[in-house]
Amino acid sequence: MKYLDEYRDERIALGLAERIRERVTQPWVLMEICGGQTHTIMKYGIEDLLPEGVEYVHGPGCPVCVTPLETIDKAIELASRPGVTLVSYGDMLRVPGSQTDLFHVKAQGGDVRIVYSPLEALKIARGNRERQVVFLAIGFETTAPPNAMTVWQAQREGLENFSVLVSHVLVPPAVRLLLNSPENRVQGFIAPGHVCTVMGYRQYEELARDFRVPIVVGGFEPVDLLEATLLAVTQLERGEARVENQYARSVTRAGNVPAQEMVERVFEVGDQKWRGIGTIPQSGLRLRAEFATYDADKRFGISDVHVEEPAECISALVLQGIRKPTDCPAFGTRCTPEKPLGAPMVSAEGACAAYYHYRRHRVAS
Amino acid sequence: MAEKSPTLNGFSCPLPLAAGERILLGHGSGGKLSADLLRELILPAFGNETLLRMDDQAVVRVNGSRLAFTTDSFVVKPLFFPGGDIGTLAVNGTVNDLAMGGAQPLCLSMAFILEEGLPLETLRRVVWSCREAARAAGVEIVTGDTKVVEKGSCDGMFVNSSGIGVVPEGVKLSADQARPGDRVILSGPIGDHGIAILAQREGIEFEGALESDSAPLHELVAAMLAYAPAIRCLRDPTRGGLSSTCNEIAGQSRAGMLLEERAIGVRDAVRGACEMLGLDPLYVANEGKLVAVVDAGAAENILKAMRGHALGHEAQIIGTVTDGPPGRVLLRSRLGTTRIVDMLAGDQLPRIC
Incomplete structure (x- = not known):
């Protein structure tokens, strides 16, 4: 399959691994930011191909994982109301709220539906005028354009029974926070290719300059990640710190401008809470005032719920790359994908679930 | 009425499911939730030696013959899909459950649970495709039942089918017989049925025609049985897919398993759909x-x-049974690295991006 087979080609992948081994003279810590990249690293065992001392820590780029518990609880509350249909991306349904999850709400009669595209939520709203249809609009810069488009479209159609519960996060402010942390160990980054497809990589140039850190925009296949790793360690070995674009088949410096304009039209930047990390200034998107009527928070008057994370869950440290999932005493025992304590154990892209699904045989040995 | 506590005959019952729990869709996925439901709620009630073997069919001795007996329910949506319909699925699925025990299928039952308002033409189409599938498989449908439920109580039509077959002497297949060193063979590329259904259900179109692989496997099995003493077990990887089947075999045989990614065939259309x-x-x-x-x-x-x-x-040897940790299935990737192939908790969920 074109654009896939060549990026999983073993000869190319093993050749890149060999070049990384030749290039490296000392230990380096890299962070892959996106959960999709974490998933590939775990699934293909990329770390096993790297020389001793070159280490990946897994960044906060799993949208399911960083969605605050409050948002999940609000979604659960709305889905439990008789006249409401809650529409969501699939992997949000298993995320534990403070009491239950959306799967259980569905089993108890709540109308919860899974869609692949938010535009399908509009279709549901059009076909069920007597119901309030709420779309759980979460994600990074990647899902922001389709989510914005949905709200814009709803306004254009005057669709009155549709609203969105928004929890949108932005990558660069989180990277800045990590780099400012005294506990930071990360020396180079593999930036998220899908986010940069939308946003371009100009914002990452500021980060590379301000913190003297190499950032390589990377793709999601084994060859992508190995090539991005080679570029990053080459910069580190040479003492360079700039942005390079490994994922050039999809990413340009300016990004997808019409998509950015759609986001800009519907959303504005504001402070945002990240599950496991806390509030990061100017790190999220919220609906602009002219779209306030589509804000589920306002429409249903859900007051801010304040909830506590399970004390045992170390997802805060995992999502910042300070600790590995396997450092957690609950990993694989009291916390599993069937009974997760925290969100990184839920989504396929969460670091804990990726370790559990693919790598726990390595941990044991 | 005085209740007699059940005797479990050595079957150990872990903590029961919590009283407040409810059935989730994931309990029907063929993954861990399904296995938990069986182990914690069903088997403690019915546990007997035949059932506890947990094969796709029960083999019972009757007057010197070994009869294979199985039952299965079909709730597929949509009722009609490329490559078959709920009727062909019921016939072939039941035939296959018998065949996986090495049995020559003899006869089937077919029970229809019908939703009020279902067009008779729909039922007629399904009944006739049952007939055609049974004819093609060389089995007779010898008994059956119809029930009608109120509109909204079922999704058009559910079908239950049971089957009886005869296991030839010298054939003894069971999922607990895999031994380190044994080879794992897969009869062809995976994923056709699930993706054909999903594509039809979601209205997704892919390049290249994709059809369900629904087919009766008993003749293929009969061809293999010439080597019967060397065959430890057969399983058809239906819901839960190849991973669940391999995990079940490894678990019941208390052995490890190592699969080779490059040997497992997946058609381009299936791969493309799965990627998307x-x-x-x-x-x-x-x-x-x-x-x-x-x-x-x-x-x-x-x-x-x-x-x-x-x-x-298109059969391939896809792996080996190992003396690795009991129940652990590993996959060697094309890059030479290994990873775990887990049983999923519930259904696979589409990812957000």
Whole structure:
């Protein structure tokens, strides 16, 4: 399959691994930011191909994982109301709220539906005028354009029974926070290719300059990640710190401008809470005032719920790359994908679930 | 009425499911939740030696003959899909459950649960495709039932089918018989059925026609049974996919298993759909494939016998039973690295991006 087979080609992948081994003279810590990249690293065992001392820590780029518990609880509350249909991306349904999850709400009669595209939520709203249809609009810069488009479209159609519960996060402010942390160990980054497809990589140039850190925009296949790793360690070995674009088949410096304009039209930047990390200034998107009527928070008057994370869950440290999932005493025992304590154990892209699904045989040995 | 506490005959019952719990869709996925439900709620009530073998069919001795007996319910949506419908699925699925025990299928039952308002024409189409599928498989439908439920109580039509077959002397297949060194054979590429259904249900179109692989496997099995003493077990990887089947065999045999990614066939259309939807073909359902665990010495002969049959011409040796941790299934990737192939908790969920 074109654009896939060549990026999983073993000869190319093993050749890149060999070049990384030749290039490296000392230990380096890299962070892959996106959960999709974490998933590939775990699934293909990329770390096993790297020389001793070159280490990946897994960044906060799993949208399911960083969605605050409050948002999940609000979604659960709305889905439990008789006249409401809650529409969501699939992997949000298993995320534990403070009491239950959306799967259980569905089993108890709540109308919860899974869609692949938010535009399908509009279709549901059009076909069920007597119901309030709420779309759980979460994600990074990647899902922001389709989510914005949905709200814009709803306004254009005057669709009155549709609203969105928004929890949108932005990558660069989180990277800045990590780099400012005294506990930071990360020396180079593999930036998220899908986010940069939308946003371009100009914002990452500021980060590379301000913190003297190499950032390589990377793709999601084994060859992508190995090539991005080679570029990053080459910069580190040479003492360079700039942005390079490994994922050039999809990413340009300016990004997808019409998509950015759609986001800009519907959303504005504001402070945002990240599950496991806390509030990061100017790190999220919220609906602009002219779209306030589509804000589920306002429409249903859900007051801010304040909830506590399970004390045992170390997802805060995992999502910042300070600790590995396997450092957690609950990993694989009291916390599993069937009974997760925290969100990184839920989504396929969460670091804990990726370790559990693919790598726990390595941990044991 | 005084209740007598059940005797479990050595079957150990872990903590029961919490009283407040409810059935989730995931309990029907063929993954861990399904296994938990059986282990914690069903088996403690019915546990007996035959049932606890946990094979796709029960084999019971009657007047010197070994009869295979199985039942299965079909709730597929949509009722009609490329490559078959709920009727062909019921016939072939029941035939296959018998065939996986090495049995020659004899006869089936067919019970229809019908929703008020269902067009008679729909039922007629399904009944006739049952007839055609049974004729093609060489079995008779000898008993059956119809029930009607109120509109909204079922999704058009549910079908239950049971089947009886005879197991030839010398054939003893069970999922607890895999031994380190045995080879794992897969009869063809995986994921066709699940993706064909999903594509139809979601209205997704892919390049290249994709049909369900629904087919009766008993003749393929009969061709393999010439090597019967070397065949440890057969399983058809239906819901839960190849991963669940391999995990079940490894678990019941208390052995490890190492699969080779490059040997597991996946058609381009299935691979493309899985990439797009964020699914792993290892977990997608099949309705016309089988997994065989066989003695290493006979593996090449059995493979040859399978490839001589239309439903096995793409058969491959995909792995080996190991003395690794009991129940642990590993996959060696094309890069030479290994990873775990887990049983999923519930259904595969489409990822957000």
